[in-house]
Amino acid sequence: MLERLSDDQINAFHFSAKKALLRSPEMAAQGVLNFAEALPLGKDDLCGEFLASLTSCLTSTNEQVSALSLEACACIAKVS
DSSP, X not given: XXXXXXXXXXXXXXXXXXXXXXXXXXXXXXHHHHHHHHSOOOOHHHHHHHHHXXXXXXXXXXXXXXXXXXXXXXXXXXXX
């Protein structure tokens, strides 16, 4: 199902995920990881945008947020 998303839908998700990572990273990091695992992100610019949003969570004092963000970054790096 995620593979059928349009570029506009993916961009809308990124916009929402970016805001969520700032407001509630402990919830959003898992969602971004699930999204990255399910959707083949083949576009370098989009991958870069997701990575930029996630890197701020890597230094979180919440270990779960840091671990999920790291896992999501690794997943995105594999497909880009």
